[in-house]
Amino acid sequence: MASLTLDRPAPPPAQRRDPRRTRRLLSAALLYTVLVVAAAAIMLPFFWMVVSSLKNNNQIFTVPVQWLPDPAVWQNYLDIWDKSEMSRWLRTTLLLSITVTLLQLFTGSFAAYGFAKMRFPGRDVLFLAYIGTIAVPWQAYMIPQFILMTRLGLSNTLWAMVALQAFGAFGVFLMKQFYESIPEELSEAARIDGLSEYAIWWRIVLPLSGPALATLALLTFVNTWNDYLGPLIYLRNPDIWTIQIGLRSLVSQYNAEYALIMTGSVLSVLPIAIIFLLGQRYFVQGIATSGLKG
Structure with a gap:
């Protein structure tokens, strides 16, 4: 009896690897590795600040660095309110930041409309001259500005900070x-x-x-909140100090409450982090549609 043979399909040949696909995968892996390392390097100071806020003064600058507090001093987050005017500093900083942000939204969008949608003689020259002020550092005209604010009677008041920051060339450029x-x-x-x-x-x-x-509001709010030099020059009355100046007051001539400074720094960063996380989608969209992307 003749044996029956069944035709079986030949095994498929081994798939050849595409060298271009391999290079793309390696490039992507290298890129993500670099991004992870860069993100870790950026977040390391913030992590150290949060950890230091849970230590006492003697543990902050120990060598080697103690990355995890043992034990965690949660009392710092209660003492900061009793040993400083944290509530007043936060209230003043919040009021100043919101006021400046609203004014810059109004003035920046209003001026940008005139430059973008209206035609008048010398428009382009005036716009370039105004935008050129961005390249001039504030330190170059800081003293004349202080003399002007003093003669107007606005020095040592919040009105000085509002008047100086209510207009911004960058906001006009962004909106235009x-x-x-x-x-x-x-x-x-x-x-x-x-x-x-x-x-x-x-x-x-x-x-x-x-x-x-939203992009302009976020950038203006963050810059105003983190401003140190401006309030240091114009706000000499402790009752109107912002949080940046207030934290500096915790450093005296003979002693420094480093644990409370770190605790206050964490509290000062939280509002900015929350606002940025909530407005991140609008921020990215605004940058992409305003011609500022790389």
Whole structure:
């Protein structure tokens, strides 16, 4: 009896590896490794600050570094309110930051509309001259500015900080870049319907500028909150100190409450971190649509 043979399919040949795909995988792995190392290097000081806020003064600068507090001194987060004017510093800083942010949103968006959507002689020259002030360091005109604020009677008041920071060339530049991405046909149609330029800015352009406004608000709030040199010069009355100046007062001539300074620093960073996490999506969208991306 003849044996029956079944035809079996030949095993598939071994798949060849694509060298380009391998290089892409290696490049991606290297990129992620570099990003993880960079993120760890950036977060290390913050981690050390949080850990130091849970130590006493003698444990903060021990060698080698004690990365985990043993034991954790949670009492620091209670003592900071009793041994300092933390509540007043936070309240003053919050009030100043919100006021400056709202004013910069108004002045920056209003001026940017004029530069982006209106035509008048010398517009481009005026815009370049105004934006050029960004390249001038504040230290170059700090003394004349202080003399001006003193003669106006605003020194040693919060009004000095508000007047100095209510206008910003960067905010005008950021908003102008975004406004130029809005189709001009919308403004032309509104003009035909009889709307004034103020109404067009308020009723049409501003509602479309959410991402750019959120970006400007976040940057302005963070810069105002973290400002140290400005309040140091103008706010000499302890009753109107911001948190940055207040934390400096914990360092005396003969002693320094480093544990409380770290605790106060953690409390001062928390609002900024929360606001940034909540507005991160709008921040990235605003940067991408304002022509500032790399």
